[in-house]
Amino acid sequence: MPDRTKTYDVLVAGGGNAALCAAITARQAGASVLLVESAPKAFRGGNSRHTRNLRAMHDQPNEVLTDAYKEDEYWDDLLRVTGGNTNEALARMTIRASSGVFGWMKQSGVRFQPSLTGTLNLGRTNAFFLGGGKALVNAYYLTAERLGVEILYDTEVVNMNMEDGFIRSVDITYKGFPETVRAKCVVASSGGFQANLEWMREYWGDAVDNFVIRGTPYNRGRVLKNLLSQGVATIGDPTQFHAVALDARAPKFDGGITTRLDSVPYSVVVNRNGDRFYDEGEDVWPKRYAIWGRLIAQQPGQIAYSICDSKAFPLFMPSVFPAFKADTLEELAVKMKLDPAKVRETVNSFNKAVKPGQVFDNLKLDGNATQGLTPNKTNWARAVDRGPFYGYPLRPGITFTYLSVKVNEKAQVLMDNDQPAGNLFASGEIMSGNILGKGYLAGFGMTIGTVFGRIAGQEAARRARN
16 A cells, blocks of 8 residues: 655656556656556556557568558648647657657567558558557556556545645545645646536537547546646647547447447438538548547537448448448438438439449548539548448547647646746646647557656656656
8 A cells, every 4th residue: 555645756647558658667767656546446547448559650560560650651640630730849759759669568568469451551550459458558557566656546636736836745535535645746647628528518518418428437637627727838729629430329438449430431421410511531540530529519419320331331340339220221211310301312412423433442542532512522432322221320429638738848847937847747638739739640649648658757757866
């Protein structure tokens, strides 16, 4: 049991990938470390336990990644999804550092599976964890415990007592009881505020009642709000979030990655009025899937429907919840409580706009586009005409928010005057808005958490020694 009366070198607030990377790195640097995780032990790990992979730069093939994925291509991918809403210096630093994390991760118990092939198109860019995020989290906890990191579960940070830019002490509730702990340095790695529905409601109103929080219910943003109230500099739009198209039948919290649907690129997607509202084939799915949650959040009732035929149905990952299935589009529409005449009209218009004679290729941007529609589908456009027909109801599945504390290249948290706080560092979702102003690249959140977790742990340990 951790000694809560002593002063630790480093206190890490959080229990996911970024927090664990910080705690392990600080301990390896010789610091005494206390990690406080708000979840009970059985649900430790935050959103990280729902992840699968990490996006990594590499100049040549390695044992888990094919071909090469160099800095400039990585940067171009990030620039495209963020629309330039990123700090280039911090982003490029993260990209470069991603190439060197494998050895440390393996030493910390993480195992990788062979490069992935198939519908996700990620074998060249993303390294997949053997056993997924839960295995990664468990490996890190085992390593942390072996090294002597002390851990408190069921422990929420209530207040970081800051004075003149220094955290003097940290008020916590340990299993519901108030206490105060002390540390020379603090690393905030406690995630965003997506599970705090009342805070989300400030920006989205009653639409949040139709949002699904695909990750942990423990990311309520208490540390983030506390720091922002004490003069810490902010970055990122509070109305922005990483949200994907999720099965509308998913649980309100903690459904994880298994409830995500990958059918959109090979479908016609309509809102509850039966109208298409966005280009389903804009880009390959790992680069564009994260825009669809926000798009659906902007539709009436925050719901949409993915409709495809038997040609398209085998092309995407199987779903946890079975698809609605019918021999005709009209029957399918009735099952999904849509207007059958309107769905038929929308699909007929789409089919007529598909250019004939195109060669379909689901493994790349194939240029198969419709003509004369608003919006057009710019890739993978094929007539939806071969029964049986399949459909899925879609809701916005919120993963994390983009409002963040501002940091520098040493993971130091900056104050409103842009000067670094004396002993406060940050890693993971709570600072990801510095690099991800909007949009997402598959696996990039884990990259940010790993890179900045290690920087924060190293710098906090160094600061504590001095």
